[in-house]
Amino acid sequence: MEQEQVEGSAFTVLPEGSITTPRGFKAAGVHCGLKKAERHDIGAIVCEVPAAAAGVYTTNVFQAAPIKVTRESVAAGSGLRAVIVNSGNANACTGKQGEDDAYAMRNEFAAAIGVAAEQVAVASTGVIGELLKMDKVRQGIAALPGRLAASYEASDDFCQAILTTDLVKKEVCVAVDIDGKTVHIAGASKGSGMIHPNMATMLGFVTTDAAVDHDALQQALRQITNLTFNMITVDGDTSTNDMLIAMASGLAGNSQLTQEHPDWPAFVAGLRYVCEVLAKAIARDGEGATKLVEVQVRGAVSDEAAQAIAKTVIGSSLVKSAMFGADANWGRVIAAVGRSGQPVNPETVDIRLGTIATLEQSRPVAFDEEEALAYLKGDTVVIGVDLHMGEGAATAWGCDLTYDYVRINAAYRT
Amino acid sequence: MEQEQVEGSAFTVLPEGSITTPRGFKAAGVHCGLKKAERHDIGAIVCEVPAAAAGVYTTNVFQAAPIKVTRESVAAGSGLRAVIVNSGNANACTGKQGEDDAYAMRNEFAAAIGVAAEQVAVASTGVIGELLKMDKVRQGIAALPGRLAASYEASDDFCQAILTTDLVKKEVCVAVDIDGKTVHIAGASKGSGMIHPNMATMLGFVTTDAAVDHDALQQALRQITNLTFNMITVDGDTSTNDMLIAMASGLAGNSQLTQEHPDWPAFVAGLRYVCEVLAKAIARDGEGATKLVEVQVRGAVSDEAAQAIAKTVIGSSLVKSAMFGADANWGRVIAAVGRSGQPVNPETVDIRLGTIATLEQSRPVAFDEEEALAYLKGDTVVIGVDLHMGEGAATAWGCDLTYDYVRINAAYRT
Numbered sequence: 001m002e003q004e005q006v007e008g009s010a011f012t013v014l015p016e017g018s019i020t021t022p023r024g025f026k027a028a029g030v031h032c033g034l035k036k037a038e039r040h041d042i043g044a045i046v047c048e049v050p051a052a053a054a055g056v057y058t059t060n061v062f063q064a065a066p067i068k069v070t071r072e073s074v075a076a077g078s079g080l081r082a083v084i085v086n087s088g089n090a091n092a093c094t095g096k097q098g099e100d101d102a103y104a105m106r107n108e109f110a111a112a113i114g115v116a117a118e119q120v121a122v123a124s125t126g127v128i129g130e131l132l133k134m135d136k137v138r139q140g141i142a143a144l145p146g147r148l149a150a151s152y153e154a155s156d157d158f159c160q161a162i163l164t165t166d167l168v169k170k171e172v173c174v175a176v177d178i179d180g181k182t183v184h185i186a187g188a189s190k191g192s193g194m195i196h197p198n199m200a201t202m203l204g205f206v207t208t209d210a211a212v213d214h215d216a217l218q219q220a221l222r223q224i225t226n227l228t229f230n231m232i233t234v235d236g237d238t239s240t241n242d243m244l245i246a247m248a249s250g251l252a253g254n255s256q257l258t259q260e261h262p263d264w265p266a267f268v269a270g271l272r273y274v275c276e277v278l279a280k281a282i283a284r285d286g287e288g289a290t291k292l293v294e295v296q297v298r299g300a301v302s303d304e305a306a307q308a309i310a311k312t313v314i315g316s317s318l319v320k321s322a323m324f325g326a327d328a329n330w331g332r333v334i335a336a337v338g339r340s341g342q343p344v345n346p347e348t349v350d351i352r353l354g355t356i357a358t359l360e361q362s363r364p365v366a367f368d369e370e371e372a373l374a375y376l377k378g379d380t381v382v383i384g385v386d387l388h389m390g391e392g393a394a395t396a397w398g399c400d401l402t403y404d405y406v407r408i409n410a411a412y413r414t
Numbered sequence: 415m416e417q418e419q420v421e422g423s424a425f426t427v428l429p430e431g432s433i434t435t436p437r438g439f440k441a442a443g444v445h446c447g448l449k450k451a452e453r454h455d456i457g458a459i460v461c462e463v464p465a466a467a468a469g470v471y472t473t474n475v476f477q478a479a480p481i482k483v484t485r486e487s488v489a490a491g492s493g494l495r496a497v498i499v500n501s502g503n504a505n506a507c508t509g510k511q512g513e514d515d516a517y518a519m520r521n522e523f524a525a526a527i528g529v530a531a532e533q534v535a536v537a538s539t540g541v542i543g544e545l546l547k548m549d550k551v552r553q554g555i556a557a558l559p560g561r562l563a564a565s566y567e568a569s570d571d572f573c574q575a576i577l578t579t580d581l582v583k584k585e586v587c588v589a590v591d592i593d594g595k596t597v598h599i600a601g602a603s604k605g606s607g608m609i610h611p612n613m614a615t616m617l618g619f620v621t622t623d624a625a626v627d628h629d630a631l632q633q634a635l636r637q638i639t640n641l642t643f644n645m646i647t648v649d650g651d652t653s654t655n656d657m658l659i660a661m662a663s664g665l666a667g668n669s670q671l672t673q674e675h676p677d678w679p680a681f682v683a684g685l686r687y688v689c690e691v692l693a694k695a696i697a698r699d700g701e702g703a704t705k706l707v708e709v710q711v712r713g714a715v716s717d718e719a720a721q722a723i724a725k726t727v728i729g730s731s732l733v734k735s736a737m738f739g740a741d742a743n744w745g746r747v748i749a750a751v752g753r754s755g756q757p758v759n760p761e762t763v764d765i766r767l768g769t770i771a772t773l774e775q776s777r778p779v780a781f782d783e784e785e786a787l788a789y790l791k792g793d794t795v796v797i798g799v800d801l802h803m804g805e806g807a808a809t810a811w812g813c814d815l816t817y818d819y820v821r822i823n824a825a826y827r828t
Contacts, residue, residue, distance in 0.1 A: 062752035062760050062776075093748060095777050128745025129778045240749055317731070317815075318823055325824025331542025334507060335654055338476035346476050362476075363509050364543045401731075403817045409732055410739025 010176060010266035011273060014184075017173025018155030022184040022209035024048045024249030027154045028147035029161030032140030034088030034126070034133060042086045042140030043161030045205060046113055046148050050079025051247035053121070054218035056225045058242035064092035065102035066122040070243060073106070076118035077214070080247050083121040083205060084109045085162050086140070087190070091124040091132050092240040101132045109141050113148075123203050123243050125164055125190060155188070162190040162203055165408055170281040176210075176270040178254040178263040183210040185267075187274040191282040202229060204244035204278055210267060211250035212257040219259075220268050221246050228275040231307065231396040232283040233315045246271075283397035288404030291378065292397060293323050297385045300392030305342040310396035312340040313383060320401035326376035328369065330358040333383060343389065350386040361388075424590060424680035425687060428598070431587025432569030436598040436623035438462045438663030441568045442561035443575030446554030448502035448540070448547060456500045456554030457575030459619055460527055460562055464493025465661035467535070468632035470639045472656035478506035479516035480536040484657060487520070490532035491628070494661050497535040497619060498523045499576050500554065501604070505538040505546050506654040515546045523555050527562075537617050537657050539578055539604060569602070576604040576617055579822055584695040590624075590684040592668040592677040597624040599681075601688040605696040616643060618658035618692055624681060625664035626671040633673075634682050635660050642689040645721065645810040646697040647729045660685075697811040698793075702818030705792065706811060707737050711799045714806030719756040724810035726754040727797060734815035740790035742783065744772040747797060762802040767795065775802075 020027050029043035055074045057067050073080065084105060091098050102122050110117040124132070148154065159169035173186035184207075191202035206221075225244060250256075257267050284292040295314045300306035313319055316336040322329040330351045337344055351359040354375045356367050375381070434441050443457035469488045471481050487494065498519060505512050516536050524531040538546070562568065573583035587600035598621075605616035620635075639658060664670075671681050698706040709727045714720035727733055730750040736743040744765045751758055765773040768789045770781050789795070 060749060060752040061758045062748055090745075093745060093773070093776060093778065128749065129773075240752060317819075321820055321823030324820060327824065331504075331507060334476055335474060335542065338474040338654060344475045359507070359543070362507060364507065401820055401823075403820050405731075406735055406738060406815055406817050406820060409735030409815075410741065 011174040011270040014173045014175055016152060017184065017186055018152045018171060019045060019158065019186045019188045019205065019207045020150040020155045021173045021186050022207045022249060023251035024209055025207045026148040026150045027158035028144045028149065029157030029159070030140055030143045030147060032143065033136035034086055040157055040161035041088045042084070042137065042144065043158040044082055044084045044109065044144045044148070045158060045207065045247070046082040047080065047247055047249050049249055049251065050081055050119060051249045052212055052214045052217055053080040054214065054221045054246045056222055056244045058240060060240045062093060062240045064090055064124060064241040065094060065098040066091055066124045067241065067243060068099065069102040069106050070121040070123065070245070073118050073121050078116065078119055080121055081115040081119040082109065082113060083123060083245055085123040085203060086137060087162055087164050088126040089124060089130055089132050090126045090128050090241045092128045094129065094131050097131055101134055104134065105137055105141070108138065112141055112145050121245055123241070125162065125203055125241050128240060159188045162188070164190065165287055166190050166285050168285055170278050170285070172274050172277040174270045174273055176266050178210060178252070178257065178267060181252050181254045183252040183254055183267065184208060185210070185270045185274050187278050189278040189282060202242045202282060204229065206244070206246035206271070206274060208246070208248045209250070209252040210248050210257055211252065211254050212248045212267070216258045217246055217248055220271060224268070224272045224275050228272065228279040231310065231394065232279045233311065233396070233398045280397050283399050286399035287408045288402040288406070289399030290324060290402055291400050292380045293320070293399055294380065294382045295385065295396045296382060297387070298393040299387040299389055301343045301390040302392040303394055304392070306392040306394035308342050309337055309340045309385065310394045312336050313385065314396040314398035317401055320398065323376065323381055324400035324402045326373050328353055328358060328367070328372040328376060333385065334359065337385060344387060345389055348388040350388070352384040354382055425588045425684040428587045428589055430566060431598065431600055432566045432585060433459060433572065433600045433602045433619065433621045434564040434569045435587045435600050436621045436663060437665035438465070438623060439621045440562040440564045441572035442558045442563065443571030443573070444554055444557045444561060446557065447550040448500055454571055454575035455502045456498070456551065456558065457572040458496055458498045458523065458558050458562070459572060459621065459661070460496040461494065461661055461663050463663055463665065464495055464533060465663045466626055466628045466631055467494040468628065468635045468660045470636055470658045472654060474654045476507060476654045478504055478538060478655040479508060479512040480505055480538045481655065481657060482513065483516045483520050484535040484537065484659070487532050487535050492530065492533055494535055495529040495533040496523065496527060497537060497659055499537040499617060500551060501539050501576055501578050503538060503540040503544055503546050504542050504655045507543045508545055511545055515548055518548065519551055519555070522552065526555055526559050535659055537655070539576065539617055539655050542654060573602045576602070578604065579701050580604050580699050582699055584692050584699070586688050586691040588684045588687055590680050592624060592666070592671065592681060595666050595668045597666040597668055597681065598622060599624070599684045599688050601692050603692040603696060616656045616696060618643065620658070620660040620685070620688060622660070622662045623664070623666040624662050624671055625666065625668050626662045626681070630672045631660055631662055634685060638682070638686045638689050642686065642693040645724065645808065646693045647725065647810070647812045694811050697813050700813035701822045702816040702820070703813030704738060704816055705814050706794045707734070707813055708794065708796045709799065709810045710796060711801070712807040713801040713803055715757045715804040716806040717808055718806070720806040720808035722756050723751055723754045723799065724808045726750050727799065728810040728812035731815055734812065737790065737795055738814035738816045740787050742767055742772060742781070742786035742790060747799065748773065751799060757803065758801060759803055764800040764802070766798040
């Protein structure tokens with residue numbers, strides 16, 4: 001298997017790895033009829049042993065029925081044996097019937113694979129406010145167990161099944177050395193619109209064969225989410241269905257990881273890398289996007305201030321439109337910095353586009369417009385902001401605002 | 415002059431009124447060369463007596479040079495005799511030279527019309543980070559005094575001169591009975607992009623011939639701004655140049671208005687109407703917009719909560735895209751309500767589109783899709799949200815998100 005060592009890191013990227021590379025996991029995905037098009041729309045990840053599980057959920061006041069059901073399963077503490085996911089329908093704002101449907105989806109899939117109901121998590125993504133077609137879901141539940149496999153193809157089927165307006169699947173796998181054993185951490189995600197810091201219409205599933213303490217995993221997942229999934233935005237909207245679930249099978253044979261384990265930093269670095277790759281992939285695949293935009297803020301009074309400023313810039317429709325047009329309009333960047341609500345010294349701000357300085361100490365710098373145009377036409381643009389006030393730093397990711405974003409969202413339901 | 419009585423109100427709309435209808439005011443607008451196209455780009459309002467003045471300014475940390483100059487003039491307390499405004503260049507992020515230019519613009523126009531420098535306010539709007547072409551500005555300063563007139567045409571010249579990407583001018587005039595005297599209140603504004611609550615790339619100028627106490631005028635202007643200009647959004651961005659200036663000539667002959675005057679409520683109602691008309695006109699003329707979207711929130715725990723919820727809904731790119739597509743996607747409305755950060759009972763929300771109920775007590779209501787489509791295709795859409803929690807209410811205004819917004823903003827500088 002081809003491998004890639006990330007410079008300075010303790011882990012290795014496995015380009016042909018998948019969510020079933022960590023020992024103990026199988027996956028599947030099929031078309032059951034929830035999407036109109038003949039595309040996979042229901043999938044599952046199954047673990048052969050109870051996996052230590054952690055979850056992070058949407059902060060939206062309106063939480064879809066599957067969020068409630070999955071919270072219960074993860075909180076039950078008996079470990080997760082599976083997660084079942086459908087796309088095409090979010091099962092949100094569907095009342096008592098929606099809750100009954102989410103429980104039925106969980107309980108019936110648990111029965112189909114012979115595990116306890118509370119060992120199964122449920123996720124849904126798609127249109128809000130319509131009841132799930134349970135006859136279609138049941139066709140999916142019947143078809144999935146026979147398709148479960150530990151293979152790149154089966155993982156691919158799962159990754160395809162969770163997509164909505166996404167154009168590409170998002171999957172990543174790394175290997176980390178823990179106690180001299182090779183531990184794998186892999187992840188799959190979906191998300192394209194209704195994406196904003198503090199979760200998104202974003203589903204993420206992390207598998208690992210590390211033996212890891214549940215509480216330590218939960219804490220690491222939450223902290224890493226704040227630096228990765230919560231630092232992306234496509235359009236400022238936060239979905240009712242966001243969910244990031246991590247499952248650890250423990251089959252790698254390492255001694256159980258906790259914060260005190262000498263290799264804990266290596267595990268956290270691997271987990272953070274997996275989450276960052278998935279988060280950036282969501283930003284790059286934002287609805288209608290033609291490029292990934294990364295905003296790096298440093299010199300802020302605190303990391304929290306830097307995060308808020310980075311999110312304000314990456315969320316600016318004017319900045320996003322300018323990136324689509326490859327327009328070096330740094331004035332919109334500084335306008336966004338200035339309305340972030342964070343401490344900013346209006347006399348000491350630097351702004352650069354890639355390596356091109358456009359503003360230094362809040363004064364315009366003459367730059368080569370042709371060079372800037374060429375840089376901004378690339379598929380990745382980095383906007384650097386240095387406030388020269390303190391040590392706070394943060395990075396946020398997003399995408400450009402394009403005609404296609406409008407086209408996609410002007411008639412999503414129809 | 416044709417008149418229109420607004421139902422239940424103490425004022426009369428004068429459809430042919432202008433910012434020079436209030437006694438004492440003249441206006442002018444000319445092309446001096448700051449805009450590439452042969453459109454008016456510099457204008458002025460002049461008052462024949464020192465006018466009691468009040469101002470509200472951008473909250474952006476980066477404040478353009480003219481903001482500083484105008485703050486000084488208004489604070490000087492000797493009343494305003496004039497405001498001079500250019501479009502095509504914001505004179506923002508232009509450093510010491512920019513400040514010098516703003517002072518020169520003020521001082522030279524003051525000299526040209528024979529008043530004290532601190533009796534003149536200055537406003538600029540347009541591109542950020544480029545120095546003003548002062549030779550062009552001086553051509554404008556030389557041409558304006560000879561064009562000043564109290565006429566609909568001269569007012570129209572001024573209104574045209576302050577526009578940037580605006581498609582239409584914004585002007586309104588009302589008459590209010592105070593002490594049995596007819597008092598006029600008129601206003602002109604510009605704003606199309608970089609428009610967001612807490613001011614916008616928004617310039618607003620209110621003229622009135624009422625005799626009104628300076629402090630009372632300032633307080634009323636601030637309170638009314640929070641209910642009008644601060645309740646609109648086009649794209650969530652806040653400009654460095656926003657400014658709303660009110661000038662009261664006192665020539666109507668009424669006894670001086672303060673909060674204790676029996677006709678104070680009538681004056682405030684007229685002023686609020688003027689500001690609301692101008693604010694809604696900016697929202698309707700949002701960059702690329704095809705319609706005005708109004709969000710009415712009621713039943714919130716407080717007016718402040720209702721304001722925050724209304725602004726979150728009106729600012730949602732997904733809601734705005736759906737409005738462009740005439741898609742009755744109330745799921746996006748409830749998702750925005752749920753991420754507003756305000757108290758919301760997830761079981762008791764009603765959502766309606768015009769008079770069409772789509773959600774009642776957080777449960778979907780079957781509605782006629784054809785009827786909804788026909789309604790949403792109109793040029794004004796009202797989204798109603800009732801939280802059934804308290805007495806808090808607010809209204810916000812915005813527009814749809816369209817291909818043209820992206821087109822306009824992908825290459826604004828070029």
